[in-house]
Amino acid sequence: MPAPRIKDLRVIQLGGGGVNDSTVVKVVTDQDGLYGYGCATDTFPGGRTRLVAAAVEQYLKPLLVGRTTDRIEQIWQISYMSSYYKNDTILNCAIAGVCDALWDIKGRQAGMPVYQLVGGKCRDAADIYLHVNMGAQDPGRQLVENSMKLVDQGCRNLLVAMFLRDGAGDTLYGQPKFDDGSVPFDRDKETRKILRAFETFRKEMPAHIGLAVDVHSLLDTVRAVQFAKDVEPFRLFYCEDLLPPEESDHYRIIRQHCTTPLALGELWNNAHEWQPLVQERQIDYLRHHISHVGGFTAARKIAAYAENYQVRFAWHGAPNSPVGRMANLTLDLTCENFGFHEHIDYPSLVQDVFPGYAQIKDGYAWISEKPGWGIEVDEALAAKHPITDERPNEFRTRDGSVIQGTG
Ligand code: MG
Numbered sequence: 001m002p003a004p005r006i007k008d009l010r011v012i013q014l015g016g017g018g019v020n021d022s023t024v025v026k027v028v029t030d031q032d033g034l035y036g037y038g039c040a041t042d043t044f045p046g047g048r049t050r051l052v053a054a055a056v057e058q059y060l061k062p063l064l065v066g067r068t069t070d071r072i073e074q075i076w077q078i079s080y081m082s083s084y085y086k087n088d089t090i091l092n093c094a095i096a097g098v099c100d101a102l103w104d105i106k107g108r109q110a111g112m113p114v115y116q117l118v119g120g121k122c123r124d125a126a127d128i129y130l131h132v133n134m135g136a137q138d139p140g141r142q143l144v145e146n147s148m149k150l151v152d153q154g155c156r157n158l159l160v161a162m163f164l165r166d167g168a169g170d171t172l173y174g175q176p177k178f179d180d181g182s183v184p185f186d187r188d189k190e191t192r193k194i195l196r197a198f199e200t201f202r203k204e205m206p207a208h209i210g211l212a213v214d215v216h217s218l219l220d221t222v223r224a225v226q227f228a229k230d231v232e233p234f235r236l237f238y239c240e241d242l243l244p245p246e247e248s249d250h251y252r253i254i255r256q257h258c259t260t261p262l263a264l265g266e267l268w269n270n271a272h273e274w275q276p277l278v279q280e281r282q283i284d285y286l287r288h289h290i291s292h293v294g295g296f297t298a299a300r301k302i303a304a305y306a307e308n309y310q311v312r313f314a315w316h317g318a319p320n321s322p323v324g325r326m327a328n329l330t331l332d333l334t335c336e337n338f339g340f341h342e343h344i345d346y347p348s349l350v351q352d353v354f355p356g357y358a359q360i361k362d363g364y365a366w367i368s369e370k371p372g373w374g375i376e377v378d379e380a381l382a383a384k385h386p387i388t389d390e391r392p393n394e395f396r397t398r399d400g401s402v403i404q405g406t407g
Contacts, residue, residue, distance in 0.1 A: 036108060038096060
């Protein structure tokens with residue numbers, strides 16, 4: 001039987017209902033009923049969602065229609081080399097959407113989940129972590145109460161995120177916002193709050209419950225070094241994105257000052273930015289958003305590279321992308337150096353549009369046994385919820401200076 005050929009590439013985007021960053025590419029073949037879905041999500045906040053759609057429809061579609069679907073690696077290389085200027089998140093997301101859809105097609109052809117196509121499982125399910133919030137009034141108490149609810153559901157690992165909204169302060173003029181609507185972020189107030197809350201957490205929570213923090217690159221270099229030292233007694237499973245890619249050299253300094261495990265990655269899409277840190281064992285976990293690096297095909301290579309240096313991965317888990325999260329989970333179950341699976345509950349709209357998403361039970365993510373990624377897409381329902389234009393967040397100190405970060 002001749003190999004199927006790519007007949008069409010379509011972009012499906014989902015907005016509304018707390019969702020505005022879910023992009024899926026559907027590769028349609030010339031064989032009746034044979035198609036596949038791949039995640040091309042340029043994740044929030046600040047994802048250039050409309051540009052990803054244009055990259056697929058205006059650049060990859062003319063390049064790829066008519067080619068056979070069975071040469072995934074070759075199509076990945078053709079797409080990647082199609083631009084003289086490489087490694088931007090937009091093109092990487094577009095490539096991820098197409099090539100992950102080709103993996104889906106290959107699984108549907110074989111009647112197997114993708115994990116079987118790459119050698120099968122090396123573990124049965126993936127250990128998850130959940131996000132937990134602190135209150136503003138009594139952060140330690142609130143953190144413990146919220147954590148106990150999640151532990152009662154079977155979760156063993158929890159992460160607290162440092163967010164702009166949690167560290168909101170006043171402007172230099174005593175106002176809650178700047179003229180453009182952006183909110184001042186008080187980095188010292190927020191770090192003090194987290195440290196106090198972690199102290200309460202470690203006194204009151206069972207010792208085996210894992211704890212982590214995502215700094216979202218909101219601290220400057222000196223504050224980041226100090227914070228990594230300050231959280232050392234709390235025995236975190238990792239401290240995430242202490243610094244942005246532009247300051248990655250400083251991870252060496254942090255490593256010399258404390259034993260806090262370090263994770264980075266969702267802001268990194270170019271391997272040359274983090275390879276020296278892996279080779280020198282300066283970090284412990286890679287956390288790429290896998291559509292940002294080119295999808296399942298690229299992420300498998302990253303995982304294999306990191307395995308040689310005993311560096312683990314814990315892929316960034318976009319909340320609104322079940323197709324992408326199934327690709328994450330496939331890597332989690334088939335690669336030796338898996339660390340953690342980031343799980344965020346899907347909004348009800350996402351659950352309705354993507355039947356077949358990964359199931360969570362007793363603190364583990366369980367993969368679908370259906371062919372391909374095991375997920376269908378209700379395209380008619382998605383069409384009723386188009387994406388909307390968003391104004392990107394701004395992050396400022398109280399004197400108006402713009403700072404790095406997200407949230
Ligand atoms: Mg993060």
